[in-house]
Amino acid sequence: MRTLRLDLEYDGTNYHGWQVQPNAPTIQEKLEDALYPILGERVRVTGAGRTDAGVHALGQVGHLRTVSDREIGALFRGVNSLLPEDIVVKAVREVSPDFHARRSARRKRYEYWILNDPTRSAFHHRFLWHVRVGLDLAKMRRAAECLVGAHDFASFQASGGEPGRHTVRHLHLLEIGELRNGVVRIAAEGNGFLRGMVRILAGTLVDVGRGRIREGDVPGILTARDRRVAGRTAPGQGLFLNWVRYPEAFEACSREAQGPGEGPLAAGWEPVFDKSG
Numbered sequence: 001m002r003t004l005r006l007d008l009e010y011d012g013t014n015y016h017g018w019q020v021q022p023n024a025p026t027i028q029e030k031l032e033d034a035l036y037p038i039l040g041e042r043v044r045v046t047g048a049g050r051t052d053a054g055v056h057a058l059g060q061v062g063h064l065r066t067v068s069d070r071e072i073g074a075l076f077r078g079v080n081s082l083l084p085e086d087i088v089v090k091a092v093r094e095v096s097p098d099f100h101a102r103r104s105a106r107r108k109r110y111e112y113w114i115l116n117d118p119t120r121s122a123f124h125h126r127f128l129w130h131v132r133v134g135l136d137l138a139k140m141r142r143a144a145e146c147l148v149g150a151h152d153f154a155s156f157q158a159s160g161g162e163p164g165r166h167t168v169r170h171l172h173l174l175e176i177g178e179l180r181n182g183v184v185r186i187a188a189e190g191n192g193f194l195r196g197m198v199r200i201l202a203g204t205l206v207d208v209g210r211g212r213i214r215e216g217d218v219p220g221i222l223t224a225r226d227r228r229v230a231g232r233t234a235p236g237q238g239l240f241l242n243w244v245r246y247p248e249a250f251e252a253c254s255r256e257a258q259g260p261g262e263g264p265l266a267a268g269w270e271p272v273f274d275k276s277g
Contacts, residue, residue, distance in 0.1 A: 004075075005093045005101070006031075006045065006062045007259070011086040013126045013237065016053045018060075027051070027087060031062070034082035038075055039068040048101040048244040049108060052196065054236030056127065059109075059243035063101040076258035091259030099250050107172065107245040109189045112202040113238045117182035128183070129202075129238035135184065135209030137176055143208045143215040144174040144186075147201065147222060154225035156204070158196025158233065167194060167225070176205065196233060204231030 008031070016024035020032075031045050048061040070078075076092045083089065098104075115121055115128040116135050154167040173189040186202050204221065207213040213221075213231055221229050 001065055001067055001097070002069075003095050003097050003099055004064050004066065004072075005091075005095045005099060006064070006089050007091040007093075008060050008062065008087065008089045009058050010056060010060065010088070011126065012051060012054050012056045014086060017055065018047050018049070018051045027057075027060075030084060030087055031079075031089075034079045035064070035075075037082070038078040039066050039070060041066065041068060046101050048105050049193070049241050050195075051239075051241055052199070052236050055239045055241070056237075057241040060241055061101045061105075061244045061246075063095070063099055065097075073258045089259070093258075096250060099246075101244075104246050104250055105192070105244050106247060107189060107191060108193065109187065109242040110193065110198045111240045111242050112186040112188075112198060112234060113240070114184040114186070114202075114206070115182055116184050126237055127240075129206075129235050131206060131210075133210050135206065136211070137178055137184065137209065139215045140176045140205045140209045143205060143213075143218040144176060146219045147171055148174050151222055152225055153194055153197055153222070155221050155227055155230045156197045156200040157194040157227060158200065159227070169194060169197070174201070199234045199236065199239060200227075200230055200232075202234040202238070206234065207231035 010027055012027065015026050018027045020026050020029045028045055028047065032043060035045070036042055043064045043066050045062040045064045051057060051060070072092050072094060076089065079089050113128050115124065115130045118132050120130045121128060148171050150168065150170040152168050157167055169190055169192050171188065171190045173187060175187045177185045177187065179185060186205060188198050188201060204213060204218070208215050208218065208231075
């Protein structure tokens with residue numbers, strides 16, 4: 001039995017998230033269907049993050065276990081030839097049997113992208129949340145400061161998640177940056193994220209920036225551990241899973257690889273949204 005790691009990116013616009021669902025296309029389904037004729041067996045690909053409908057990934061990681069002895073290079077080329085154009089496997093590696101894409105992860109980075117401008121974009125509506133009302137970024141930054149650290153983020157968990165002690169996460173970073181042409185980026189890094197957590201954080205911070213929630217109320221929202229008191233859930237199209245980090249022991253144990261690994265991320269690539277096209 002071999003354990004293979006897949007590094008991939010995708011445009012999530014046309015999919016109902018990562019996880020296989022009945023009667024709805026998903027990233028996991030397309031990936032497993034493409035692997036079937038290559039490996040000669042049905043496998044389950046476990047992702048580091050179960051991205052929601054419409055959410056994108058620049059650095060998603062998955063793993064699978066297979067009895068196939070198919071050569072890594074042939075697998076890499078074959079699976080990409082069968083995947084739709086909006087899903088790409090950037091690298092395939094054979095890794096240690098105890099590697100698990102989700103459980104072995106130590107840190108993840110998500111970015112949420114907003115177009116804060118009275119006029120919408122005809123080119124980037126798939127990747128940006130259009131917020132017409134001007135945002136007070138200074139208030140948003142002050143509100144974000146109290147959310148960094150280890151906290152119970154139950155107020156920022158979508159329905160269907162686990163209650164109680166399972167809602168404690170360590171948020172290492174929560175930054176709001178202003179880029180050109182009215183584009184705002186909210187970056188979040190942590191040891192893990194609850195269901196819908198980044199989208200609810202983004203929606204709450206936008207509500208602060210619009211004046212719907214006072215910045216001084218955010219600490220109380222956090223301690224309330226009640227989803228009803230937090231802000232809106234930001235739409236899926238603005239969210240990207242940027243990267244997932246693992247202990248060095250797992251990175252070092254890759255015995256064979258095909259592809260450039262993190263692809264454009266290795267060179268510091270990030271989306272550039274320019275309204276002029």
